[in-house]
Amino acid sequence: MDSLITAAARALAAGDPLGALNRIALRDDAPALALRGIAMAQLGDLSLAKALLRNAARAFGPKETMARARCVVAEAEIALVSRDLHWPVKALDAARATLEAHGDRANAAHARYLQVRRMVLIGQLEAADQLLAGLDPAAPLPPALRAAHELAVAGIAIRRLRTGVARTALARARDAAHQAGIPTLVAEVEAASGVLDTAAARMISRGGERLLMLDEVEALLSSGTLVVDACRLVVRDAVNVVALARRPVLFSLARMLAEAWPDDVPRDALIARAFRMKFADASHRARLRVEIGRLRTALGLLADVTATGRGYALAPRGTHGVAVLALPVEDAYATVLACLADGESWSSSALALALGASQRTMQRALDALAAAGKVQPVGHGRARRWITPPIPGFATTLLLPAPLPGG
Known part of the structure; x- marks a missing residue:
């Protein structure tokens, strides 16, 4: 040489x-x-x-x-x-x-x-x-x-x-x-x-909420608190994890009950949010009873769901309370934005691979985000890439595809 x-x-x-x-x-x-x-x-x-x-x-x-x-x-x-x-x-x-x-x-x-x-x-x-x-x-x-x-x-x-x-x-x-x-x-x-050193999630508990750093999230998950984790779509305490990613109705009910804890949630409110119905009739209330029964079974040793005069309330088995762990900025396409927030340009196929989705699903998500002005395409055809500035002041670790501790 x-x-x-x-x-x-x-x-x-x-x-x-x-x-x-x-x-x-x-x-x-x-x-x-x-x-x-x-x-x-x-x-x-x-x-x-x-x-x-x-x-x-x-x-x-x-x-x-x-x-x-x-x-x-x-x-x-x-x-x-x-x-x-x-x-x-x-x-x-x-x-x-x-x-x-x-x-x-x-x-x-x-x-x-x-x-x-x-x-x-x-x-x-x-x-x-x-x-x-x-x-x-x-x-x-x-x-x-x-x-x-x-x-x-x-x-x-x-x-x-x-x-x-x-x-x-x-x-x-x-x-x-x-x-x-x-x-x-x-x-x-x-x-x-x-x-x-940036906020990674929001904790919602007893009617209030605050931003958490990553070390605070780690402490929360190991504290024994019953956590309804809207970042990973699971319900967990320090030992047990119940995955509800494929049961969106049950997760929606669990989150509503956790956000209201220790109070109850009216039946009509649960129906409106979980079933996306503006009006509730007897058939919807019957379906709610069925889904609440399924939620009780799914939560097992973590918590019970008790009936009250006007609705239902969450009753954790432990004594450490209940909290909801939510995204710092909630968006229908939060996981896509999380990948793009690293400042690099991504193709739709790379995003599909990283997030475990189909490329067509990614293309629809990117088109919706582009229409909202949240992402920007660069190039054409197979050379097209997508970029966006990172969400200011927020970490995106919890949005990305990986199991949390114990998951």
Whole structure:
């Protein structure tokens, strides 16, 4: 490898893409194409970066397996940043195996971190944990990769509401990022840390409500309070979880009863909200009795639902009270907005994969949000992406697809 290629690679490792381009901008050999692709990715021109890396991979000879594997890893990183979640995972697996077999531990670790970040985005936390466990955080890796490791640990911990673990990992990530001296990496760590210091949910209890930080949500869920969780559509205490995501009528009834606790809710009010009826007759009241019976059965050991003179009241089995955990800003498409709030541009297919919905459902949701001025399309056809500014002052962790503790 000649001196210009070596200098350009060192500049890229230090987060200086312009310095790298100054050395290799006019060269078209395979190593220079690869480095130019990485430089353009750091500068934000992802389309050109992807094209350069593919040209580099073709230009490397059949015996240069490590170089081609590194191009695959770089292209996978571009796909992740551009939220192309359908990029071929098997190709990245093969590239990682090649790099590990040839002793390139740093790039193999980088490939593994990319896979972990993708899994976290689509809610596969158990798989991300297992993949992360295959890496030794004490291994002699560059500071940038140590920061990546701690960011991955923090990302999983935040999604699981383990704020103590997340804060410790982010502190280590901050130290490693400053050692690396890469401004964009430092900014990424600071952005991740900011999630812990912004409101993540609202607690509604005894007729009042207030915003909660992530550590307060964690404390609430472990306190023994009966929580009707409108973020995950479950009813839970510190030990038991009852999922009602596929039983919207029962969840609606549970939430109304929890919001009114310790008071009762009139039958007509329950019918109007749960059944979406303006007027109630004998058939609706009969249906309400049936649904209340089903709710009693579903809640089991968590709570009972007692009849009163004018309606029904929630009666928790424990003595820690009742609370509703709601989204900070409730919207019919809150989960879509949560993904878009990371500031990246998403395709409808990537959103569908991340949220476990059909692409047609995502397209309808995005069209509705665009009509309301909440999202904005960029590009046309298959290249169309969707962006939106983040909700000011609110974290979006609870909106994303991952089980809460005990779930």
